[in-house]
Amino acid sequence: MKKVAILGGGVAGLSAAHELIERGFDVAVYESQTIPGGKARSIPVPHSGTDGRKNLPGEHGFRCFPGFYRHIIDTMKRIPYSEEQSVYDQLVTAQEMGLARFDHELVSISTSIPKSMTGIKKNLKALFDSDWGLSEKEVVFFTERLWQVMTSCRERIMDEYERISWWDYLDGDNQSKNFHEVFASISRSLVAAKSTEASAKTFGTVLSQLLLGIITPTNDSDRVLNGPTNEVWIEPWLSYLKQKGVRYHTNVAVCGFQLKEGSITGVKIQQDGEDVLVHADFYLSTLPVEAMGPLVSSDMLRVDPTLFGLKQLAKDVDWMNGIQFFMKRDVPIVNGHLIIMDSPWAITAISQKQFWSGKNLQQYGDGQVKGIISVDISEWNKPGILLGKKAIECTREEIKEEVWAQLKKALNHEKVLLRDEDVHSWFLDPDIHFDDSGKITNREPLLINKVFAWSLRPYAFTRVPNLFLASDYVRTNTDLASMEAANEAARRAVNSILDAAGSKKRKCKIWDMYQFDLLTPWHIHDWVRYKKGLPWDGGSSFFSRAIYLLLYSGKYAWGKVQQFSWFR
Incomplete structure (x- = not known):
């Protein structure tokens, strides 16, 4: 059995592990977070669960599965959820898309027949x-x-x-x-x-x-999960992979690559406070570009000069992070995603409970939450309507106040949908980090496909014969930083590993887009x-x-x- 070390345990890492373990490889995954799933993971609100209840379910941002997705959907169909169902069966159709504006009534458009x-x-x-x-x-x-x-x-x-x-x-x-x-x-x-x-x-x-x-429209032009991401997708996926033999390590920091005669001979990691050198036959990096770029050494560049593009791409990132409002009463809004067209912070949102029919929210937190409005903030460098400050200049509390003000201005017209007294609590993505001076940084930004960026993006294989890449910056048909692109990149990397190993196993399917x-x-x-x-x-x-x-x-x-x- 050829051993593959996968660096990064998000959608790309899990997808690659899935394909490799089913083809007879020895697979170990090394993830930096304490929770599996990478940017797709759920992030439980710390210490929010009382009297034996689970912590409230926070997210890096809401999950969306458009109808044109192919790669990630195929993988989800192959992940057991129960004896009768797969993870794919946990997707439900979002029937509408809401278009909101500050000075107009909400408009909803059907996204299915x-x-x-x-x-x-x-x-x-x-x-x-x-x-x-x-x-x-x-x-x-x-x-x-x-x-x-x-x-x-x-x-x-x-x-x-x-x-x-x-x-x-x-x-x-x-x-x-x-x-x-x-x-x-x-x-x-x-x-x-x-x-x-x-x-x-x-x-x-x-x-x-x-x-x-x-x-x-079709019946599945837009889909969402029927529960918190990790509960209905990541945890069943990881359980399946572990049963197959995948070893999944969390809280691991990748520090660098060891090179000899043009090939990787080991990866330096820190695990449980100790420096460790990981050895494998093949090394697959699914690290995001801002993490992988700095790890590309001069020795690696001498073997493959095209890897210099990763250092360039590491600058082409921006912020798209989530904040959840936990509500004392459920506010469905629209049966799907909501876009606030004139929001200076480019706010999009979704009311989750209507899609979580099998989840009893009283089993979370203190039992008082009855609805969740999950919001993404995509513009962090324009002044808001409440404080006149950019999101990147605000405190956590100010970010919450500004987002809530923009939601109310967009949704409270003739009928008041959102009331201050209905907010139970809120949770800002902890990847938005504040240091002691109050300076704000983003630990997990999003790659942006800027003009001319395609020429900088690498293939899933490299000129380092045992180093492969699978992340949303890899050249894919999907061509967009997304779960779909990450899954497609993983498939391309696995196909390249099969070639390098001389394996006759079936190649992963790649769809055109x-x-x-x-x-x-x-x-x-x-x-x-x-x-x-x-x-x-x-x-x-x-x-x-x-x-x-x-x-x-x-x-x-x-x-x-x-x-x-x-x-x-």
């Missing part, structure tokens, strides 16, 4: 009755931009759109404030990426896929133009006229339909 007239009316109302402050020209322009991404050939996407930011692609400097709030700034809320820096290649393809999932198969004729057309050095055309004039026709005819029909008593 409406099952009643009420659902149909809700979607039509969101499309035609909501005052987005956008002109038909702006809507058509944005739609054309997405159409261009979807109908461009892969070569043009990898070349031209990798070299332009999402902001410039949307001509952001010449757009209205409403356009920015609705379209240009959405990258900040969804993936913590500034539109002025995010690659149009990455964000254009991901946003196109997300919107297609809403426009052509963002293919838009129905648009293949357009892709072929654009590929021919790209090879000739011609710009994209994509039949935009026809498409513009079609969008104009849909907008005007749709508004007219909506007005007429509302006049019928049966519809009202």
Whole structure:
């Protein structure tokens, strides 16, 4: 049995361990945190459980599983949860997406096929009755931009759109404030990426896929877990892997690599206060880029100069961290994720209890919590509405007060959804760390796919023959810092290890992403133009006229339909 040392026990590390142990390798995982799962882990609120109850369930940020995910879903289907169910069966469909603004009523859009007239009316109302402050020209322009991404050939996407930011692609400097709030700034809320820096290649393809999932809804275009992440996913996963023979070590710090004659001969770690040298046949690093970059030594660079890109990528990170509000009463809000469009801190949220039907929250904390609102903060460098301070300048208490104020301003209009007296307690992600002077740091930032970053990103294999990489910075089809990318990167690394070991075991399956198969004729057309050095055309004039026709005819029909008593 060939031994593999996996550095990092998050989604990538667990995914790699899963694939390797099922193919007969001897696997040991070394995780820095005391809780397994990496950035996906649940973080119990310390000392919150009383009288034998479990600690309240905090999170680094809420978990989301869009319909286009393939790799992580395949793995979840292979993790036993009970005799009859897998972890995949613990996913439930989020039926709606909420769009909130400070000066407008909440708008909810169905993300699955409406099952009643009420659902149909809700979607039509969101499309035609909501005052987005956008002109038909702006809507058509944005739609054309997405159409261009979807109908461009892969070569043009990898070349031209990798070299332009999402902001410039949307001509952001010449757009209205409403356009920015609705379209240009959405990258900040969804993936913590500034539109002025995010690659149009990455964000254009991901946003196109997300919107297609809403426009052509299915029953699983958006999914969430039916309980705290570790309880319904990570712990069953780790239990399965340990039964198979995986050794999983926590509270381990990776300190460096030992190199001889161009190969890794050991990894220096600190475990339980002792310095240890770990030996294996193959070494797989799933450490995040900000942790792996500094470990790349000059000796490693002499063997593989491309690893220098990790040191560059380590600078391309930003903050996206969670805060939970534990409520004395449940406030469902919408049956899915909520985006506050004009939030200066780019707040997104979800009310969890409605999806946790099998969980009794009275078994947590002091038994008084009846609902959980889980929030992600994606913009830490803009002043808030309450204190006028940037999140990065605030204390823990000030962050809580500001987030709560933005939630209330976005949701409390004609009907008051959020009341101060209903807040039982709150919990800020402990990765947001305050030193003795009050200076704030983030121990687990998020990689951002910036313009030109693709050229810096490594493959899952390296020129160091027994060193492999599996993290969200590895080149993947997913091309977005996410659980899906981490799982795909792990599969690519495992396939490379199989090659290096001369194994005949079956390779891990890799899926293509963002293919838009129905648009293949357009892709072929654009590929021919790209090879000739011609710009994209994509039949935009026809498409513009079609969008104009849909907008005007749709508004007219909506007005007429509302006049019928049966519809009202």
